[in-house]
Every structure is written in C-alpha cells, then in structure tokens.
Amino acid sequence: MQRRHCLAWLAGLPFAAGAAGTVHAQDKDKPIQIIVPFGPGGSGDISARMLAEFLTRKTGRAVVVDNRPGGNGIIGVEAVRNAPADGSVLLLATTSTHLANPSLFRKLPYDPGKDFRLVGSFGPGSTYMLVRPDAPYKTLQEFVAAAKKAPGSINYGHFNATSKVTGALFAHEAGIELAAIPYKQVSQAMSELIAGQIQVVFTDTVAGDAFVSSGQLRALAVHSDARLKRYPALPLIAETYPKFTIRGGFLGIAVPAATPVDMQQKLNTWINEAVTTDPIRSRLEGFAFAPARVSLAELATFERQEREKWKGYVDIAKLEVQ
Incomplete structure (x- = not known):
C-alpha cells in the first residue's frame, strides 16, 4: 500500500x-x-x-x-x-x-x-506453515518424517515472539527437533526461506498471503478455527496435532x-x-x-x-x- x-x-x-x-x-x-x-x-x-x-x-x-x-x-x-x-x-x-x-x-x-x-x-x-515450492516434503506428515530422520537439520525462521513460540510449540507437539534462526523482520525471514537458507517459517496469514498466492512459497498447513475458504484442501495443523491450540x-x-x-x-x-x-x-x-x-x-x-x-x-x- x-x-x-x-x-x-x-x-x-x-x-x-x-x-x-x-x-x-x-x-x-x-x-x-x-x-x-x-x-x-x-x-x-x-x-x-x-x-x-x-x-x-x-x-x-x-x-x-x-x-x-x-x-x-x-x-x-x-x-x-x-x-x-x-x-x-x-x-x-x-x-x-x-x-x-x-x-x-x-x-x-x-x-x-x-x-x-x-x-x-x-x-x-490464522497462521501459515510455509516452505519452498520445491521442498522435498509435500505434506505435513512428510515434513515431520524428514525432521525425525535428521534431527536438527531443519531450520525455522522466527522474527518475533509469536513466530518463535509457534515454531517451538509445533516441534514439541510433533516430537521433532527444529533449529531456531532469528531475524529482525518478517521480510528477512521470507527472503531467506525463498533462498533456501532456512526450511520453514510460521507466520500469520496477512504477512504470508502474498507469498502463497503468488506461488513464491507453499503452505503445508494452516492453523485456524476452520479450513480456509480460499484453500479448502489445505489441512489444519490441529487435524494432525489436536493439542496444537495456539491462537x-x-x-x-x-x-x-x-x-x-x-x-x-x-x-x-x-x-x-x-x-x-x-x-x-x-x-x-x-x-x-x-x-x-x-x-x-x-x-x-x-x-x-x-x-x-x-x-x-x-x-x-x-x-x-x-
């Protein structure tokens, strides 16, 4: 704007x-x-x-x-x-x-x-779980399987307290180890994700919308009260991990x-x-x-x-x- x-x-x-x-x-x-x-x-x-x-x-x-x-x-x-x-x-x-x-x-x-x-x-x-379009994992289950196969090899970028806690809480509920990489701004984390320096970012749907709609990034899942009308095939994180209730x-x-x-x-x-x-x-x-x-x-x-x-x-x- x-x-x-x-x-x-x-x-x-x-x-x-x-x-x-x-x-x-x-x-x-x-x-x-x-x-x-x-x-x-x-x-x-x-x-x-x-x-x-x-x-x-x-x-x-x-x-x-x-x-x-x-x-x-x-x-x-x-x-x-x-x-x-x-x-x-x-x-x-x-x-x-x-x-x-x-x-x-x-x-x-x-x-x-x-x-x-x-x-x-x-x-x-609502919150997107974002990865690169060419990421080897196409589903939430494949992502978790890859993380369990090589603990600590997948980095998630965070840029504020919300994104940091969300990533850590997801790792806890999924039983995996993710390395947390800090950034000062969401734009930096997104750029690093697109460049392949990190593998996943948890961000709200306002900040992530342009990246998803343009195809620059792919949403593996979303955390929301219900599936999104725009992307009805996109699964909720809570469908796989019911205890993931973070707002x-x-x-x-x-x-x-x-x-x-x-x-x-x-x-x-x-x-x-x-x-x-x-x-x-x-x-x-x-x-x-x-x-x-x-x-x-x-x-x-x-x-x-x-x-x-x-x-x-x-x-x-x-x-x-x-």
Whole structure:
C-alpha cells in the first residue's frame, strides 16, 4: 500500500519520556500517529496502513504510520508508553507485544496490562506453515518424517515472539527437533526461506498471503478455527496435532492507560466501524482474519485470558526466558 502521508509531520510529535499529555484531543489539526513496533511488510504494518486510510477519511486529520522495529517490539511499545495520552499516538498491538513478551522476558520494561488499554482488534487471525515450492516434503506428515530422520537439520525462521513460540510449540507437539534462526523482520525471514537458507517459517496469514498466492512459497498447513475458504484442501495443523491450540496472530490497537475513557471509547467505535466495513472487512477476511465489533470490556477480558495461555505455551515449548 502506498504511503499517502508525508513523514515530515512526524517532526512535530512529542515522544520524549515523561512528556505530559496536555494537548487537547479537540485539536483537529494534530496528526494521529500509529506506531508499528515491527518492520514494513508485516501483518501489523499492512493492517495499520489500512486503518490509517480509514481514520484519515473519518476524522479529516493526517494519520501517519511509523515503523519502530527492534527488541521483539519493545522499542515501538516504549515510544507509545512515553507519548501523550490524548489519543494522538496509537500502538499496533500484537500477540508478541501484549501476550507473549511478558512470559519471554524476565525484565520487560513495560507491563501491557497496566501501561496500555486495548481499544480495537482486527479479529482473530490464522497462521501459515510455509516452505519452498520445491521442498522435498509435500505434506505435513512428510515434513515431520524428514525432521525425525535428521534431527536438527531443519531450520525455522522466527522474527518475533509469536513466530518463535509457534515454531517451538509445533516441534514439541510433533516430537521433532527444529533449529531456531532469528531475524529482525518478517521480510528477512521470507527472503531467506525463498533462498533456501532456512526450511520453514510460521507466520500469520496477512504477512504470508502474498507469498502463497503468488506461488513464491507453499503452505503445508494452516492453523485456524476452520479450513480456509480460499484453500479448502489445505489441512489444519490441529487435524494432525489436536493439542496444537495456539491462537493465530492477534492484531489490535492500544493506547497509553492514562488516555481518557471517552477517547478510548471513540477510538473503539471508529476501529469497530473500520474492520466491519468494506474494503477493510473484505481484505481482512481474504487474509483469513475474522473481524468483528469488540467492546473495551471484551478486549480487556481477551487480553487477560490469552496472556495466561501464553505462559503455558512458553512452558510447554521449554523456551529459555531472556
């Protein structure tokens, strides 16, 4: 999606730690900024840019998407935590930043439950298990057989907490050994997979869709609530491994916890309208997401429950806490 907004607007936005949220929400000339804590081309970046287009039309204000990758999303999250709590700076919240990181880092510099409030969701997502089109394994069973024949010889690329835990949990459930190769961005992992440097990547269907539809990569299986309408022959991972219940990638919008409730409600209303109205609704559904209207209270409950589940996933996968 082409950038429509000049990055020069960023210069006027206050990000310094301790900056007071004193700017009035009524200032309709102030840009809205959506900070994406990961690099361009990923699911968060794509979703944020769709929402930016909608909010520009809805509010008449400039909406800028700013990618702040690094540290499993921590750098971008910290930028929003220290921003004014007036609804002008939004965070693209993900499974990694709000659900998985608390279980993967001993000294996480933020508390997603205390420092932020979720105000919107793009809907439950799904996850592709991707390999090269010419990979010697054509089915999930053949992949597992190859991994068992040569333990540790198959590398999986991960680029955030979600993809790391998903790969480790799959290896645990399948009884195989996969070598984990870290990357800073999803685009790097995809490029390395296409080049044959790694053998498999687990990524959400938003980020993986273009690679699957173009034939650059092949999906061996998908993790979703049901088989995808676009690819009905593509099996679910859970059909073979019923205990593989890890939820597909979560994407939402969060604001600093001190943001006034009326502003949180306004943002919730706008985001609910955006994700349930075409063209965004159709695009999300095409990516195998299930957009729906979700209240602030429902989002809070979802976050608490899913974060607890991720503690269990990390324990089962026996991942070392950093």
